[in-house]
Amino acid sequence: MNDYIIEFSNVKKYFQLSQGGLGKNRKIVKAVDDVSFKVRRGATFAVIGESGSGKSTMAKMLMKFEEVTEGKILVDGEDISKMKDKDTLKSYRRKVQIVHQDPTSSLNPRKTIKEIIEEPLIVHRMGNAAERLERVRELIQVVDLPVSFLDRYPHMLSGGQKQRVGIARAIALNSKLIVLDEPTSALDVSVQSKVIDLLKRIQKEFNLTYVFITHDLALVKNFADYVIIMQKGNLVEEGSTEELFNNPKQQYTRKLLKAIPVIGDDEQAFLDRIQLDEYTISM
Numbered sequence: 001m002n003d004y005i006i007e008f009s010n011v012k013k014y015f016q017l018s019q020g021g022l023g024k025n026r027k028i029v030k031a032v033d034d035v036s037f038k039v040r041r042g043a044t045f046a047v048i049g050e051s052g053s054g055k056s057t058m059a060k061m062l063m064k065f066e067e068v069t070e071g072k073i074l075v076d077g078e079d080i081s082k083m084k085d086k087d088t089l090k091s092y093r094r095k096v097q098i099v100h101q102d103p104t105s106s107l108n109p110r111k112t113i114k115e116i117i118e119e120p121l122i123v124h125r126m127g128n129a130a131e132r133l134e135r136v137r138e139l140i141q142v143v144d145l146p147v148s149f150l151d152r153y154p155h156m157l158s159g160g161q162k163q164r165v166g167i168a169r170a171i172a173l174n175s176k177l178i179v180l181d182e183p184t185s186a187l188d189v190s191v192q193s194k195v196i197d198l199l200k201r202i203q204k205e206f207n208l209t210y211v212f213i214t215h216d217l218a219l220v221k222n223f224a225d226y227v228i229i230m231q232k233g234n235l236v237e238e239g240s241t242e243e244l245f246n247n248p249k250q251q252y253t254r255k256l257l258k259a260i261p262v263i264g265d266d267e268q269a270f271l272d273r274i275q276l277d278e279y280t281i282s283m
């Protein structure tokens with residue numbers, strides 16, 4: 001099997017704006033401009049960049065919510081831009097799932113937790129009702145929530161608990177590739193650490209690859225294996241997390257690293273805890 005689960009080769013995504021100029025003079029936004037990288041299977045691959053640098057556009061292309069303008073994206077060696085028919089797309093979407101930034105807006109408030117986790121199983125016609133219920137019960141326990149939560153509605157859960165539900169839903173179909181779109185930025189620092197612990201544990205358990213989109217460099221340092229830095233649609237630097245933090249080559253990266261806020265006591269405790277969890281079994 002190929003070591004790399006994702007390969008971006010000279011990927012471009014240009015948006016033509018409907019406003020601003022006519023004909024040839026129509027304005028174009030180069031959201032992603034000639035970007036190439038590879039993501040190793042089982043790794044946590046962080047995509048860092050300021051707002052507007054192209055992170056979400058890359059995730060959308062990976063999930064086939066946007067088409068590439070030029071270039072190639074291979075997933076498991078297959079060129080996803082060639083996937084057009086409904087069935088191929090549907091089976092591709094089983095492979096890649098996303099955990100959204102804000103669990104409050106990403107979980108349907110009118111559905112129970114059981115219905116929310118079960119939804120992808122229904123969409124992909126997995127099992128009968130009894131088998132699905134069995135799977136949902138298993139999933140809620142994987143994310144360390146009690147089975148009794150299945151009858152509750154999202155508003156009855158805390159932010160961290162809701163994000164656990166989002167994670168359970170993302171792994172329901174046994175997808176191996178998960179896009180984490182700022183998965184902890186809407187959570188308190190103490191809750192963040194627990195969600196990161198959970199993500200680390202299930203990554204090992206199910207051999208997941210994470211594409212971790214974030215602004216949070218402090219978190220990247222303790223969570224990611226490999227990092228790319230995006231600026232205005234361009235990939236400006238990449239490397240292993242250690243390499244990049246210890247020896248940044250580009251001025252822009254150095255500027256970003258300098259901008260990591262001085263961390264407060266509870267954040268330091270959070271980072272210490274993450275490091276500690278490398279060596280201990282977390283609950």
Ligand SMILES: Nc1ncnc2c1ncn2[C@@H]1O[C@H](COP(=O)(O)OP(=O)(O)OP(=O)(O)O)[C@@H](O)[C@H]1O
Nearest residue numbers: 015029030031049050051052053054055056057058
């Ligand atoms: N559908 C679209 N039409 C036109 N321009 C777009 C579209 N989607 C994104 N863009 C533009 O592409 C650029 C990259 O946007 P993108 O959302 O990928 O950045 P980002 O790094 O994810 O930002 P954020 O961290 O704020 O989510 C921005 O200039 C944005 O305005």
